Amino acid sequence: MIIGDAKNRTLVPSVAIAGVVTVAGLALPLDPALQYTLIGALAWAIAAIGLDVLVGFTGQVSFGQAAFVAIGAYATSAFRLSMGLPLVLAVVLGVGVTGVIALALGSVVVRYRIFGIATATLFFGYVVVTVLTGDTFSTVFGGANGLAVPEFAGLEAGGKGYLAVTGVVLILVVVATCLLNDSQTGRAFRMVKTNEAVAASAGIRVRQVKMISFAYCCVLAAIAGVLYSGVVGYLSPEGFGIKQSVNIFAMLVVGGAGTVGGPILGALLVTILPGYLLRDGHVSAVVFAAVLLVFLILLPEGIYGLVHRWATVLGRTVPGLSAAALRSRSRWATAGRAGPRPPAETPPDRRSSGSDTGGLALEVDGLQVRFGDFVALSQVDVRIESGSVHAIVGPNGAGKTTLLNTVCGLYLPSQGDIRIFGSSIRGVKPHRIRDRGVVRTFQTPAIVPDLDVVANVKLGLDTDLKGSLWTDLLGPLATGGRERVLESRAQWALDAVGIAARRRGMLARNLDLSEQKRVELARGLVGQGRLLLLDEPTAGLSADEMQALAQTLRQVHRDFGLTIMVVSHHIGFIRDIADAMTVLDYGRVVGTGTPDDVLARADIAATFMGVETAPLAEAEDL
Numbered sequence: 001m002i003i004g005d006a007k008n009r010t011l012v013p014s015v016a017i018a019g020v021v022t023v024a025g026l027a028l029p030l031d032p033a034l035q036y037t038l039i040g041a042l043a044w045a046i047a048a049i050g051l052d053v054l055v056g057f058t059g060q061v062s063f064g065q066a067a068f069v070a071i072g073a074y075a076t077s078a079f080r081l082s083m084g085l086p087l088v089l090a091v092v093l094g095v096g097v098t099g100v101i102a103l104a105l106g107s108v109v110v111r112y113r114i115f116g117i118a119t120a121t122l123f124f125g126y127v128v129v130t131v132l133t134g135d136t137f138s139t140v141f142g143g144a145n146g147l148a149v150p151e152f153a154g155l156e157a158g159g160k161g162y163l164a165v166t167g168v169v170l171i172l173v174v175v176a177t178c179l180l181n182d183s184q185t186g187r188a189f190r191m192v193k194t195n196e197a198v199a200a201s202a203g204i205r206v207r208q209v210k211m212i213s214f215a216y217c218c219v220l221a222a223i224a225g226v227l228y229s230g231v232v233g234y235l236s237p238e239g240f241g242i243k244q245s246v247n248i249f250a251m252l253v254v255g256g257a258g259t260v261g262g263p264i265l266g267a268l269l270v271t272i273l274p275g276y277l278l279r280d281g282h283v284s285a286v287v288f289a290a291v292l293l294v295f296l297i298l299l300p301e302g303i304y305g306l307v308h309r310w311a312t313v314l315g316r317t318v319p320g321l322s323a324a325a326l327r328s329r330s331r332w333a334t335a336g337r338a339g340p341r342p343p344a345e346t347p348p349d350r351r352s353s354g355s356d357t358g359g360l361a362l363e364v365d366g367l368q369v370r371f372g373d374f375v376a377l378s379q380v381d382v383r384i385e386s387g388s389v390h391a392i393v394g395p396n397g398a399g400k401t402t403l404l405n406t407v408c409g410l411y412l413p414s415q416g417d418i419r420i421f422g423s424s425i426r427g428v429k430p431h432r433i434r435d436r437g438v439v440r441t442f443q444t445p446a447i448v449p450d451l452d453v454v455a456n457v458k459l460g461l462d463t464d465l466k467g468s469l470w471t472d473l474l475g476p477l478a479t480g481g482r483e484r485v486l487e488s489r490a491q492w493a494l495d496a497v498g499i500a501a502r503r504r505g506m507l508a509r510n511l512d513l514s515e516q517k518r519v520e521l522a523r524g525l526v527g528q529g530r531l532l533l534l535d536e537p538t539a540g541l542s543a544d545e546m547q548a549l550a551q552t553l554r555q556v557h558r559d560f561g562l563t564i565m566v567v568s569h570h571i572g573f574i575r576d577i578a579d580a581m582t583v584l585d586y587g588r589v590v591g592t593g594t595p596d597d598v599l600a601r602a603d604i605a606a607t608f609m610g611v612e613t614a615p616l617a618e619a620e621d622l
């Protein structure tokens, strides 16, 4: 289970875990074998954190992590031994080569879904071990005999000095990873993990995001490889096979995937338990398997999640602790949670862009969409005036969602054309359609459950205010200004949709359905969107909630001149907000015009029994 804490709350505990383990290792008079194993565990923790960014945060998978540890270790050693390069240059080149190989492999594997990535990385790991074992490159990599690693700048392998260096590198990796996960890039990781199609329609370059995550994962593996090679002093290919990749996975399971501190705890347990405490191979394998099973079945949130849960319960039951927790939280909380809010920015007025003041926002001409032999939409024509609210109605299965999905590029038409603000979207990718101002909400709110409310709304702006991986890794020093703008606009949008300030620091999964729909709407409003596609925003809402939503929509429509295309089954709601409507039935348009005109038609009323001119509170389903 993924824990995914809210912004910045992972940094302190994660650094604390890495720091305490390092300081304890330095301060305590450890048995040499335990100290040696501990350094190895800290090195593997770095590889595990890398894998967690890919698995726990981005929702992908890799069974080749040990192979990338090997590449980093072997490449650095080979640069030193074969080319006589100094240590620092060899490390930079060794890690750099691993990054380049990761990008090359990543450019292929990110095209596939999880099964494809798993298979490709598994196969890649096998190839790496085979190449390292074979004779072809044995003069460089030592073949089956392995490679002796020269000493690291006079540091005794397994000594306190080496432990200190490994601990410091681990702490730096923890800080960088926490900053990355709390940044624009980290938000995109989690959106991709939640739903790739939704992420694409929100403007996220899904493949690019998966590439960044994969490359980061592999670079951390290479850093781990460099440190590991120094402590073992000898590299042998069989130490980097599929078994070790599975071990790294086990570190996530045991420690807690989707956290930064969890993999450190997992690495300690998975490395020290069989490597030091249970040195008999057979007993070790059985106990190790049993521990893994216990965590998989009984503690899916891992050690970190368990401690987090206990701490939360303790914080609730012990008044003093609770107050202390609140104080510490408020220090890290951003505006809208506990601290003062930055002044809300005036949101962009889409009407100033010119094209929204007249003409057509959307033109759908002769659209046909097929799923195999099934024709979901046929000869569909829709015209939506700029700045208007246009409802799409029809019975279940009429093709309403299919129409929205085709307009935002998730489905491809088999015939016909769609023009948005005058430009055809034929062959245009979903994230590029988002760049043209098409913003989408979904029938089941497509929020990221493990992000807080404000971060969810920021996702709607991230594609307009683009950052970069490098600035994201530097954290507030480099991204503070942009994050303040994002924060301010997110707060404005949350004001606009009526989410209470005290609810904005919560993880989005803890909101009720109506709030989740509002958060998704806020994400749609916050950016440079000009055409808002709302898929059944009223589904599952009470009459009061529906009325409040209609009021919100009327207000944002009036204030920002958005064009809105809304699918709904609630005729009262449609009468309340729509200027025009199109009725679909069996994938064909059966009526279009103003709501009053269309609903006055006897054939439409006959098709949709139960359509009444009832007030909103009594609105009936179609």
Ligand SMILES: Nc1ncnc2c1ncn2[C@@H]1O[C@H](COP(=O)(O)OP(=O)(O)OP(=O)(O)O)[C@@H](O)[C@H]1O
Pocket (backbone or CB within 6 Å): 371, 374, 376, 394, 395, 396, 397, 398, 399, 400, 401, 402, 403
């Ligand atoms: N990806 C898909 N593959 C195959 N068939 C699909 C797919 N998506 C939709 N359909 C089919 O296309 C038809 C239209 O579905 P769609 O979801 O667009 O209807 P809808 O009007 O939005 O219905 P509802 O009001 O129940 O959401 C349905 O028969 C549905 O089963």
